[in-house]
Amino acid sequence: MNVNEYLSKGKNEVKEIIKEAREINKKYNYFNYIDEDATGGKGKLSNLPVSVKDCICVKDMESRAGSLILKGYKPVFDATVISRLRKEGVAIIGKTSQDEFGFGSFSTNTDNIPKNPIDVERSTGGSSGGSGGFTAITKYTHVSIAESTGGSIACPAGFCGVAGFTPTYGVVSRYGLIDYANSLDKIGVMAKKVNEIKPVFDIIRGYDEKDSTSLKLDLNKDEKIKKIGVIKETLNVDEKIKDAVLSKLKDYEEVSLPLVEKYGVTAYYIIALSEASTNLAKYSGLRYGESLDLKGNYNEYFSDVRSKFFSTESKRRIILGTFARMAGYRDAYYLKAMKVRNLIIQEYKKAFKKYDVLISPTMPIIAPKFSEISKLTPLENYMMDIMTVGPNLAGLPHLSVNAGFIGKMPVGLMVIGNHLDDNKVLKFGEKIE
Ligand code: GLN
Numbered sequence: 001m002n003v004n005e006y007l008s009k010g011k012n013e014v015k016e017i018i019k020e021a022r023e024i025n026k027k028y029n030y031f032n033y034i035d036e037d038a039t040g041g042k043g044k045l046s047n048l049p050v051s052v053k054d055c056i057c058v059k060d061m062e063s064r065a066g067s068l069i070l071k072g073y074k075p076v077f078d079a080t081v082i083s084r085l086r087k088e089g090v091a092i093i094g095k096t097s098q099d100e101f102g103f104g105s106f107s108t109n110t111d112n113i114p115k116n117p118i119d120v121e122r123s124t125g126g127s128s129g130g131s132g133g134f135t136a137i138t139k140y141t142h143v144s145i146a147e148s149t150g151g152s153i154a155c156p157a158g159f160c161g162v163a164g165f166t167p168t169y170g171v172v173s174r175y176g177l178i179d180y181a182n183s184l185d186k187i188g189v190m191a192k193k194v195n196e197i198k199p200v201f202d203i204i205r206g207y208d209e210k211d212s213t214s215l216k217l218d219l220n221k222d223e224k225i226k227k228i229g230v231i232k233e234t235l236n237v238d239e240k241i242k243d244a245v246l247s248k249l250k251d252y253e254e255v256s257l258p259l260v261e262k263y264g265v266t267a268y269y270i271i272a273l274s275e276a277s278t279n280l281a282k283y284s285g286l287r288y289g290e291s292l293d294l295k296g297n298y299n300e301y302f303s304d305v306r307s308k309f310f311s312t313e314s315k316r317r318i319i320l321g322t323f324a325r326m327a328g329y330r331d332a333y334y335l336k337a338m339k340v341r342n343l344i345i346q347e348y349k350k351a352f353k354k355y356d357v358l359i360s361p362t363m364p365i366i367a368p369k370f371s372e373i374s375k376l377t378p379l380e381n382y383m384m385d386i387m388t389v390g391p392n393l394a395g396l397p398h399l400s401v402n403a404g405f406i407g408k409m410p411v412g413l414m415v416i417g418n419h420l421d422d423n424k425v426l427k428f429g430e431k432i433e
Contacts, residue, residue, distance in 0.1 A: 001140075001141045002141070002192075002193060002195070002196060003048065003141055003143060003191065003196035003199060003200070004195065004199065004343070005181055006141040006195065007044075007045065007046065007199065008049065008257050009049075009050065010046065010160065011047065011141070012040065012047040012049055013047075013049065013140050013141060014038060014039060014040055014049050014091040014093070014372035016140060017049045017093060017138060017140040017141075017142060018035070018036060018038060018049075018331055019094055019378065020138060020139065020140060020247070021034050021051075021093060021094060021134065021138070022034055022036075023281060024137060024138070024244060027113045027115070027120070028114060028117065028120070028134075028137065028292070029112045029114045029115060029130070030051075030096055030097060030114050030129075030131075030134040030137075030158060031051070031094045031095065031096055031097060031130060031134070031419050032054050032094075032095045032096070032097050032112055032129040032130070032132045033054075033061055033062045033063070033094050033095040033208075033401055034090060034093065034346045035094050035169065037092055037094045037108060037385060038091040038092055038094070038265075040089050040090055040091035041086075041089040042089050043087060043088035043089030043090075043198070043261070044088040044089070044203065045085065045088040045090045045199065045200065045203060046088070046089040046090070046091075047089060047091060047143045047355070048090045048141065048142075048143070048199075048200075049091050049140060049141065050091065050092055050093065050094065050142070050143055050145060051092075051093050051094055051096050051130075051131060051134055051135075051142065051143075051144045051145070052082065052092055052094070052095055052144070052145045053095070053096050053128050053130070053131050053144070053146045053147050054066050054078045054095040054096060054097065054098050054130070054143060054176055055098060055101065055102060055147055055177060055178040055180070056081065056145060056176060056178070056187065057077065057078065057079045057082070057176040057177070057178065058075065058078060058079070058082050058083065058092055058095065058145065059074075059075055059076065059077055059078045059082075060075075060076075060412040061074065061075075061092070061094075061095060061133065061325075062075050062095065063095060063178065064095075065098065065100065065101050065102070065178040066097060066098040066099055066100045066102075066107075066109075066110040066111075066112070067101055067289075067309070067310070067311075068100075068111060068290065068309045068310075068313070069199065069233055069283045069284075069285075069289050069290055069305070069306070069309035069310055069317070070178070070283070070288055070289035070290070070355065071289055071290050071309075072289055072290065073288045074175065075176070078176060079173075079175060079176020079177060079187075080173035080175040080176055080204075080208045080210060080211070080323045081145055081172060081173065081176070081187050081204040081248040082145075082176065083103060084203050084204050085145070085200070085204065086198075086202060088203050089365070092317070093142075095128075096114075096128070096130030096131040096134060096144060096146075096154075097110060097112045097113070097114045097129060097130030097188045098110065098126065098127045098128055098129060098130060098131075099126045099127035099129070099152075099313075100128040100310075100311050100313065100314055101180050101276065101314065102147060102152055102180040102185075102280075103127065103180070103276070103311075103313050103314060103317055104124070104126045104313060104381070105125065105126050105128050105151070105155055105381060105384045105385055106124075106125060106126045106129070106205075106368070106373050106381075107123060107125065107126035107127060107128075107129025107130070107156070108123065108370065108373055108374075109126075109127075109311055109312075109313040109314075112130075112312070113129075113370075114129040114130045114132075114133045115133070115161055116133065116159065116160065116192070116367050117133050117136045117137040118136075118160075118172050118367075118409060118410070119162070119367070119409065120369040121369050121370060121371070122159075122368060122369050122370070122409070123159065123367050123368055123369075123370060123373060124156050124159055124160055124365040124367070124426075125155040125156035125157075125158060125159030125160065125363070126152060126155060126156060127147075127149075127152040127155075127156075127265055128144075128146035128147060128148070128152045128153055128155075128156050128164075129156050130150075131144035131145075131146040131156065131190050132144075132146075132153055132155075132156025132157055132159065132160040132162060132164065132190060133156070133160055133361065134164050134374040135160065135162045135190045135192060136160040136161055136193060142191075142198075143189055143190065143191045143196060143197070143200050144189070144190040144191075145187060145188075145189060145190075145200075145204070146164065146187070146188055146189070146190050147177060147180075147186065147187050147188070147390075148150075148166040148185075148186050148188060148392060149180045149181050149183060149184045149185050149186075149272060149392065149395075150184060150268050150272060150388060150389045150392045151333065151384050151385050151387075151388025151389060151392055152398035153166045153188045153190060153361075154362050154388050154398060154399075154414055155165060155362065155363055155385075155388060155400075155412075156190075156398040157190055157299075157362070157401075157412060158361075158362030158363050158400045158402075158410065158411070158412020159363065159366070159367035159409075159410065159412070160367075160410065161402045161405075161410030161412075162191065162192055162208075162347065162402070163190065163191050163192065163193060163194045163196075163197060163399065163401050163402070163429065163433070164188065164189075164190045164399065164400045165188050165189050165190070165197045165201065165397075165398075165399045165422075165425075165426065165429075166186050166391070166392070166398050166399070167186055167188055167201065167205065167397050167418050167422050168186075168215070168219075168289070168395060168397045168420050168422055169184075169186055169213070169395030170213050170214055170215035170395070171205050171206075171215055171420070171422060172187045172188065172201075172204050172205050172395075173187075173204075173206075173208035173210065173214050173247065174185065174186075174187065174211050174213065175208055175210040175211045175212075177212075179275075179279050180272065180275075180276055180279065181271065181272040181273075181274075181275035181276050181279070182213070182279070183213075183271065183275060184268075184272055184275070184392055184393070184395075186392075186395075187204070188201075188406070189201050189204075193429045193433060194401055194426060194429040194432075194433050195300065195398075195430050195433075196398065196400055197426060198275070198426055201347060201422070201426075205219075205363045205422075205428075211396050217420060218387070218420075219420050219421075219422050219423055220418075220420045220421050220423070220424065222268040222421075222424065223423050223424045223427045224356070224424075225247075225356045225357060225424065225427075225428050225431075226251070226356055227254035227354060227355045227356055228251065228252040228253070228355060228357055228358075228359060229252065229253055229254070229351055229354065229355035229357070229358045229359070229361075229370070230245075230246070230249065230250060230252045230253070230254050230358075230359045230360070231254075231255060231256075231257050231260075231359065231360045231427040232254040232255060232256045232257075233256065233257060233258065233260070233261035233341065234261075234360035234361055234364075234386075234387050235254075235360075235361075236363075237361055237364045238364075238365070238406075240406045240411075241361050241364070241365075241366070241406070241411055242361070243369065244361075244403045244405075244406070244411040244413070245359065245360070245411065247360050247403070247404065248403050248404075248413055249432075249433050252359065253355075255351050255354070255355060255358065257347050257348070257351060257390070258347075259340070259343055259344050259347045259425055260344055260348075260389075260390040261386070263284055263340045263343075264344065264386065264389045264390045264393060265335070265382055265383060265386055265389055265399070266340075267337040267340040267341050267344065267389075267393060268385070268392070268393050269336065269382055269387035270324050270333050270334060270337035271334070271337050271341065271393070273317045273320045273321035273324060273414075274321045274324045274325045274333075274334050274337075275321070276317050276318070276319070276321050277318045277319075277320075277321025277322045278325075279318065280310075280314065280317075280318055283305075283306065283309075283310075284301075284302045284305060284306070285301065285302065285304075285305030285306075286310075288316065289309075290305065290308075290309050292304055292305055292308070293398060294413070300327055313378075318377060320380075324337075332385075333356060341393050344390065344393055344394055345393075345394045345395075348390070348391075348394050348396060348416075348418075349418075352417075356417075356418075356421075356428075357415050357416065357417055357421075357424065357425065357428050358415075358416040358417075359413065359414065359415060359416070360385060360387050360413075360414050361387060361403075361411065361412065361413065361414065362388065362400040362412030362413065362414040363384065363387060363388070363412060364384065364386060365384070366406050366409040366410070366411060367409055367410075387414060388414070389418055390416075391414075393418045395419065396416050396417060396418065396419060396424045397416070397417045397419075397420075397421060397422040398414055398416045398417070398425065399414065399415045399425050399426065399429045400412040400413070400414050401413055401415065401429045401432050401433050402433070403432070404416065411421075413432065415428050415429050424433065
C-alpha cells in the first residue's frame with residue numbers, strides 16, 4: 001500500500017513488517033540490526049515503518065555505519081531526522097546494511113553484503129544497499145532514510161528499481177550522521193514510488209541549530225517545468241540504457257556539461273577522501289566501538305585497532321586522503337579540486353538559467369554481478385560514479401526514478417534540479433513515473 005493511503009487509512013503493520021524483515025534478511029542481508037520491539041505512535045506519520053541506514057544514529061540501537069570498528073556502539077541520542085520522525089509517530093524498524101562509512105558503490109565493502117532483490121548474484125548498488133534492496137522487496141508500506149555523499153542514494157535506487165531522493169545540501173540536518181565527508185553528506189529518502197517521499201521529506205527537512213551547515217532558507221515554490229535538458233555526455237552509454245531514459249521524455253534539448261564529465265570524478269574523490277581521512281581519525285579504539293587489550297604505547301595501540309578493524313577500502317581511502325592534504329601536495333590536489341568544484345557549480349548554474357531540470361541515466365550500467373565487481377580495480381570502481389558525483393559535488397537535489405528494465409534488471413533515470421528546487425524535482429519525478 002502506498003504511504004499516503006496507509007496514513008489516511010490509519011493502518012498499523014509494524015509487527016508484520018518486522019517479521020518479514022527477519023525472514024528476508026536471512027537470504028538478502030538488508031539489515032545490520034532489526035528492532036524486534038519497534039512500535040509507532042501518534043502523529044502525521046502514525047505507525048509508518050521506517051528503516052534507517054546504519055550510519056545515522058538511533059538512540060540505543062547499534063549504529064556502526066557498516067564498519068567493524070564501531071561494533072557495539074549504541075548512540076545515547078537520536079539524529080535530528082530520527083527525533084523529528086519519532087515525534088510524528090513512525091516506527092524505526094532497524095539499521096540497513098551499507099558500505100563501510102559509505103565507501104563504495106556496490107555495498108561490497110562491508111561484512112554484511114546485501115543482494116539485489118531481483119537477482120541475488122548481483123549487487124544492490126551502494127552505499128545505501130540495504131535501504132534500496134529492502135525498499136524494493138518488502139510487501140508492506142515502508143520508507144528508508146538513507147545518505148548520499150557522491151551518489152549513495154541514487155545508485156541503489158537505480159539498481160533496485162525504486163525511487164531515491166537526495167535533497168539540496170543543507171536542507172536536511174546532518175546532526176547525528178556518522179560522517180563520511182562533511183561538505184558532501186546529505187540525508188535523503190528512498191521509497192517504492194516518488195509520491196511516497198514528500199510526506200517524509202517534509203518532516204525531516206528544515207533548519208536545525210545543531211548542524212552548522214543547516215540552511216535557514218525555504219524551498220522554492222515554483223514547480224513548473226518549462227524546459228528539460230538532457231546531459232549530452234551522459235548518453236555515451238549502452239544503447240539500451242540510453243533508450244530507456246529517453247523513452248520517458250517528450251520534449252527536451254541536449255545540453256553539454258563538459259567539466260562535470262571531465263573532472264567530476266577526480267575532484268570528487270580528492271575532496272571526499274581528504275575529508276574522510278580526517279573524519280576517521282577519531283576511531284582509535286578508545287572512544288567508540290571495538291577495542292583491544294591495552295598493549296604498547298598510544299601509537300602502537302591505535303595502529304593495532306585500526307589495522308584489525310578497518311577494511312582494505314577504508315585503509316586505501318585514509319592513505320589517499322592523507323596524501324592529498326599533506327603539506328607540499330595540498331595546493332596541487334586538494335585546493336585545485338576545490339577550485340574545480342566551484343567551476344562545476346558554475347557550469348550547472350548556467351544550465352539552470354535555461355533548463356528547469358537536467359536529466360541523465362543514474363548509472364552507466366545495470367546492477368553488476370558480484371563476480372564482475374571483484375574484477376574491478378579501485379579506479380574502475382570510482383569511475384562508476386561518473387553520473388552521480390556531479391550533482392553531489394554541487395549540492396543539487398536529485399532523484400533516481402525507474403525508467404524501465406533491461407531483461408529483468410531496472411534502469412534508473414536521474415532528475416537533477418537547481419538548489420532548493422527539491423519540490424520541482426519530486427514533482428517531475430512523479431510525472432515520469
Ligand atoms: N560511491 C561513492 C563513494 O564511494 C559515493 C558513496 C556515497 O555517496 N556515500 O564515495
